[in-house]
Every structure is written in structure tokens, then in C-alpha cells.
Amino acid sequence: MARIGPMTSPKFLLSRRDLMAGLGAAGLATAWPSTGFAQAGRPVLQLEGKAESLQLRPGAPATPVWGLGEPDLKFKRGDIVEVGWKGITGVSPLAKPNWRGVDGAPDVEPLPAGLSKVTKLMPLRHAGTFHCDLELLSDGQRPSRSYALVVQESEAVAVDRDEMFLIEDWRIRPDGTGASPGSDPADAMRIHTINGKASFDLSARRHDRVRLRLINGSQRSVIAIKLEGVDVKVMAIDSQPSEPFQARNGALVLAPGGRADVFVDLIAPEGTTAAILLHDGKEARRVGGLVVSGDPPIRPAPLPPAPPLPSNDLPERIELKGATRVDLALGDSQGEWVAPTKFNANAPPAFRAKRGRTVVLALTNRAAIATVFHLHGHHFRLLDKLDDGWKPFWLDTLAIEPGQTQRIAFLAEHAGRYLIESVATDWAAPRLVRWYAVE
Structure with a gap:
């Protein structure tokens, strides 16, 4: 499963190219508080x-x-x-x-x-x-x-802890004001937060199974997250279950907006800490840790290997024969892609598709740096180079190297108007949008 980029352990040395290689290769029972309900029974x-x-x-x-x-x-x-x-x-x-x-x-x-x-x-x-x-x-x-x-999930999931890990990045000037995405950060300092704080530290008992919901909430940055010294089992990518697989060296690469659900079984001795490192393509730094507490183990032995998460009922196969095929160039702000403030709902869509039809998009990055594509409304498969198969997971976000073309396919299952987004992996780059229709 090639969404996971090569990580060097234990120093976790990565370049920006390594981060993008990791993305290109892939394409990467808790009680919740109650929510208010309307008279019709809807939240x-x-x-x-x-x-x-x-x-x-x-x-x-x-x-x-x-x-x-x-x-x-x-x-x-x-x-x-x-x-x-x-x-x-x-x-x-x-x-x-x-x-x-x-x-x-x-x-x-x-x-x-x-x-x-x-x-x-x-x-x-x-x-x-x-x-x-x-x-x-x-x-x-x-x-x-x-x-x-x-x-x-509608079905029970065998985990002891269910924890969020939301990463955001900021550009903060000396006077405390923030440089907005799409603008020149000038003398701004780069800051990352985890769940709104400087770090994420979690203490759990030995033999606990922890579900970590990783979200790259960064505006432009491709990042890598590494958990040192523990086995990290990837269970879902971009909100969709995958066949469970081991993250190489405990590390995952996420595009801006990308998500991954991972399971970690704490089997180390009491008092052990697994450091959590964040790498932004320039350097790695510690942003937290998973601590095995001194309390008695939650159970005598670790849980057996986790089965896949319950299916969301996306189709197992996509019929590529007879698909609607569209070429889309990314990274061209002078073309039909526009900034959100200039979006015109009366502009022609990037493409139209009949409901129930397969759509194949050929995405070519014309920018000088990696560009991230996001599809609203549907999940897609990343196709192999010869369109003779696809990677065994679903995505809604994909980073593409400069000068490269990637092909994706999705079933146009849901009628409506949806956005598509394109943004280069640079803080000052403009976010660009178009739309498509399923009829």
C-alpha cells in the first residue's frame, strides 16, 4: 500500500521530495456527546x-x-x-x-x-x-x-480509546496577527498546533487499543506523522475504510485536508513513551507522545489483530469501459480556474456527467511545484498508469508532482453541483476552484 512514504528511523530524516514521493506512490466503542434534534428526529x-x-x-x-x-x-x-x-x-x-x-x-x-x-x-x-x-x-x-x-460506525469497533489528532499550521507575525493563506507570509513565524494546542500527549494503560484520527488541517503543507517505536495499523484513508496495513516505520504522509484512521496497540512496558514526530519537509519535531501509564494493564494480553472497519458500501469495482473522460490542467490561474471570490455560478462547469456513469479525470499539474487536487461530493480511485487497475483504497484528495499526470476514476453516484479545488503547496499560492455537475 504505497501511500506511506519512506521514513528513516529513528532520526526521521525527510526532504520535501521524500514527502511528495510518499504521496505520489499512493496516489496514502466510544460514547459521543448527544446532539440536539429537530422535531422530525433529525440532528x-x-x-x-x-x-x-x-x-x-x-x-x-x-x-x-x-x-x-x-x-x-x-x-x-x-x-x-x-x-x-x-x-x-x-x-x-x-x-x-x-x-x-x-x-x-x-x-x-x-x-x-x-x-x-x-x-x-x-x-x-x-x-x-x-x-x-x-x-x-x-x-x-x-x-x-x-x-x-x-x-x-453503525457496528461496534473494538477500541479502548478514540482520539482526535487535528494538525493545523499558522503563519504568525511579531504583532500577533496571522498571515492568511494565499498571501505573502513575509516575516511571519511558522507554528503548528495539535487540537489547538502546542502538543498532544496521551496516557493510556498497557494493552489499550487506541484509535487515532489523523487530520492534516494545514492550509498548504504536505506533512508526515511518525509514531516512534510502535506498530501503526492504518484502517482508513480519507474517511473510507481500507484493508488494514502496517505503516512503514510508523509513519504516514498526508496532503492538506487528508485524513487517516490508525490503530495503535500499547504493548510496551509501563512508563514507556512513544514519541510523535511531525515532519513538514524541512525538519522534524516532537509534537507529542503516547505514554504507557503505570496503572495495571487493561487486560492480560493484547487484543487480536483488528478486522477491517465496517464497509461504507462503496462499489468494489468501477467499470472503466465507456467512462466519461476529461482532461483537467491544474495550476493555471490564468485559465478557467478562479479564486473563490471570483467564482461565477453561471460559468460553465469543468465537466458534466450522467448519474451512474464512471468519470475518469486526467489531472496534469502545470505548476512549478506540487499541487493538491480535491474532489467534492464523491470519492475516487487512483488509477494505475495504464488504466488497467487502481490502488486498493479510496481518496478525495491527491497531491501531484509538477509536470506529472495522474488519472483518477469515480462513479458519479450523487446528482448535484459540486466544487473541485486546486492549490499549490506554497503558503502564498492562491486556492482555485471550478465546479462539476452530475445530472
């Missing part, structure tokens, strides 16, 4: 964009950001969530929550609308780890927060 999620501030550096001024407060984003598979949205006055009408990985929910697509306050339905067809952000709002304006959306 209700009221969101409002607002100006907030975060203390990102000790002793430094707080940084102004866009945010959503502290919403409860934990649901169950099969929920149809009533999402109420109140936007921010004076900000682009495209400024709505950007739900990464939620398939077949055209009502909540961040496409322009005439109302600043709307209520839409978001069906949660799949269980998994999803990502909500305000990236389309924050480009060129001010930094914004990211949020994890968790949809529980």
Missing part, C-alpha cells in the same frame, strides 16, 4: 461564522481568526443533519463551511447563494473521519480554524 447543527482570537504563542498577542465557535460535530452513520448557516457580513457568498469527505451532499456545497442564513440537509451516508474548514473564506483575508467531523 440539528446551527453554525455561525464569527471573528475569534487564538493564543498561539505564550506571552504574545492573540491572533484574530475566523471560526465557528465550538460546535459539536459528532454524529452517527445514516444521520441526516439539518445544517443552519449564518455567514459573516461583508465576506464572499462562497464563505460557507467546507465539508471534506462528505459524499452526495450538494445542499451544503460551498457554492454561492443569495441568502446569508440558510438551512440545508446533509446526509451522512458514510462513517469515518471528516474535515470541516473555512478555507474558501480565509484565503487572502485572515486565518481560519479547522474542525473534525466524526461519524460513528
